[in-house]
Amino acid sequence: MAVTIIRRLKHYFITKTHHHELRRYVIFKGLSNFELHLLHNYLHRRQFKAGDTVFEKEYPLEAVFFVEKGELEVCGKFSSGGRTVLKRNQFIGIIDLFYENTRSSSAKALTDLTVLALSRNDFWDLVTKNKALGIKLLTACCHFLSRHIATLVSEPEQ
Amino acid sequence: MNWTRISFYILIAVVIVAAAIFYRWVISYVLLSVVFAYVLDPLVSWFEFRRVPRWLSVLLVYAIIAGVIAWFSALFVPDLVQQGKELFDTLTAGETSASDYIISLPFVSSIYQFLVNLDSQIPNLGLADSFYNAIHSAEENLGKLPKILIDNYQSIISTLSFIATIPLISFFLLMDKQKFRKAIISFIPNRYFELSLILINKLDETVGRFLRAMIFEVIAVSIMVSVALSIVRVPYSVLIGITAGVANIIPYFGPLSGAAIAALVILISGKPLIMLLYAFLALYLVQVVDNNIIYPVVVGKTIKMHPLIVLLTVLAGGWFGGILWMLISVPLAYMVYSLVRELYTNLKKFRLI
Numbered sequence: 001m002a003v004t005i006i007r008r009l010k011h012y013f014i015t016k017t018h019h020h021e022l023r024r025y026v027i028f029k030g031l032s033n034f035e036l037h038l039l040h041n042y043l044h045r046r047q048f049k050a051g052d053t054v055f056e057k058e059y060p061l062e063a064v065f066f067v068e069k070g071e072l073e074v075c076g077k078f079s080s081g082g083r084t085v086l087k088r089n090q091f092i093g094i095i096d097l098f099y100e101n102t103r104s105s106s107a108k109a110l111t112d113l114t115v116l117a118l119s120r121n122d123f124w125d126l127v128t129k130n131k132a133l134g135i136k137l138l139t140a141c142c143h144f145l146s147r148h149i150a151t152l153v154s155e156p157e158q
Numbered sequence: 159m160n161w162t163r164i165s166f167y168i169l170i171a172v173v174i175v176a177a178a179i180f181y182r183w184v185i186s187y188v189l190l191s192v193v194f195a196y197v198l199d200p201l202v203s204w205f206e207f208r209r210v211p212r213w214l215s216v217l218l219v220y221a222i223i224a225g226v227i228a229w230f231s232a233l234f235v236p237d238l239v240q241q242g243k244e245l246f247d248t249l250t251a252g253e254t255s256a257s258d259y260i261i262s263l264p265f266v267s268s269i270y271q272f273l274v275n276l277d278s279q280i281p282n283l284g285l286a287d288s289f290y291n292a293i294h295s296a297e298e299n300l301g302k303l304p305k306i307l308i309d310n311y312q313s314i315i316s317t318l319s320f321i322a323t324i325p326l327i328s329f330f331l332l333m334d335k336q337k338f339r340k341a342i343i344s345f346i347p348n349r350y351f352e353l354s355l356i357l358i359n360k361l362d363e364t365v366g367r368f369l370r371a372m373i374f375e376v377i378a379v380s381i382m383v384s385v386a387l388s389i390v391r392v393p394y395s396v397l398i399g400i401t402a403g404v405a406n407i408i409p410y411f412g413p414l415s416g417a418a419i420a421a422l423v424i425l426i427s428g429k430p431l432i433m434l435l436y437a438f439l440a441l442y443l444v445q446v447v448d449n450n451i452i453y454p455v456v457v458g459k460t461i462k463m464h465p466l467i468v469l470l471t472v473l474a475g476g477w478f479g480g481i482l483w484m485l486i487s488v489p490l491a492y493m494v495y496s497l498v499r500e501l502y503t504n505l506k507k508f509r510l511i
């Protein structure tokens with residue numbers, strides 16, 4: 001009886017999450033189910049047709065885009081060789097998020113594209129409102145940026 | 159030309175117009191509920207970020223607010239009722255009529271005597287009679303107050319149901335805030351997506367901050383004025399405090415109206431005139447604390463509007479919708495101005511204009 005009641009209470013009171021797929025993105029890999037649930041509240045799904053401009057260089061930066069489906073071509077100074085094609089589970093906007101208020105690159109959908117967008121404001125909101133989540137997100141961003149710098153530095157030697 | 163697309167857009171336009179006509183009676187409910195939800199959202203989010211499900215967070219916040227209101231009521235309402243009753247008794251009861259009582263008050267009596275003297279010197283002026291009649295008609299209207307309340311019981315009940323419906327609508331707005339937000343943003347074309355995020359965040363920040371600050375300020379100023387006037391022994395201090403707190407929403411002119419009410423009460427109740435000085439000093443101190451500590455801390459920055467624009471906005475608000483609009487017109491005008499400025503800046507940045 002008691003077990004049934006506890007199970008019922010758990011059913012109503014513990015936040016369930018169906019957002020495990022978000023862990024495919026390296027910066028969300030270490031987040032718990034509850035943190036993924038909080039994050040998912042802030043994500044916007046957007047669809048672009050092949051050839052559509054996602055954003056242009058020197059536009060104000062407000063969203064980080066996570067590729068869910070399709071291919072995204074990015075042209076800018078932080079892309080290796082000046083051009084990168086982003087595929088499923090990759091993302092764009094993290095560098096500019098910490099670096100400046102405007103886009104350093106432009107992006108275009110190569111194929112029909114579905115992305116998840118996280119606003120800069122919501123990103124900082126998540127980081128400041130839930131410290132544990134904030135530390136995990138910022139640490140993951142640091143890892144990602146370190147790897148990206150290492151890749152850029154090692155490129156001329158290849 | 160794509161006729162299917164055009165037909166679809168026409169259909170959508172028809173649906174929107176039909177919905178606007180159908181729901182026009184509840185628009186005021188929804189707007190007020192949105193305001194209520196904006197005020198409570200940070201508290202609900204605070205609970206949500208501590209693993210409390212959102213629906214339960216909303217209920218917890220409602221319970222806290224109900225508790226605070228009950229506590230405040232227990233603290234202030236008996237005083238408020240007592241003071242209101244005393245004021246009402248002063249104006250409506252006694253052996254002499256209220257108008258005779260008011261005329262007998264020292265300050266009013268000196269004005270009346272001055273007008274009588276003026277009448278005796280200038281024939282057919284009749285200022286003293288007009289003055290007496292004005293006070294008498296005010297007394298008659300006050301006497302009709304219970305009848306007015308009974309005659310308008312239907313509108314009073316509908317106002318009460320209006321007040322009761324707001325928390326219910328706000329409950330759903332608060333519980334599914336992110337769903338509503340996502341739904342609205344999903345209708346925006348990709349070209350304007352980032353711009354819409356910036357504007358919605360700005361709206362959240364400006365409106366939310368303003369509303370919360372306004373409510374906090376009303377409460378803080380009401381308490382401070384009540385306490386300050388009680389210390390200098392001004393009668394009906396709680397009544398004046400609450401009125402001054404609400405009027406304080408209007409920059410520049412709100413604090414003046416608080417002082418005017420205090421002065422009027424002191425004069426009507428026949429207290430010594432030196433009390434006016436004490437009351438003004440007390441109200442000045444409250445304004446110093448409010449302007450230098452409460453407002454900068456709570457709002458972050460003050461409404462930087464020229465006094466003339468504030469005056470014109472308050473007057474326009476009064477003409478448009480009475481006292482309520484007089485109170486909300488200045489913050490509303492400032493919010494609209496901030497949003498339009500933000501829209502213009504970002505349209506430029508996104509090279510849309």
